[in-house]
Amino acid sequence: MANETHVICKNVFKNSNKKDSKEEFTKRWIELINQREKSKGRTTASG
Secondary structure, three states: OOOOOOOOOOOOOOOOOHHHHHHHHHHHHHHHHHHHHHHHHHHHHHO
16 A cells, blocks of 8 residues: 555646647646636536
């Protein structure tokens, strides 16, 4: 059990290709914004 690890945060920008990094960065921001909007909608609807 001591050898088990759980990854919470993962670096997705480790490659050296700047074009791919920009696209990945934008994609991740969109995902975060969508998560935020969905959770905001749930909180407002229940309260």
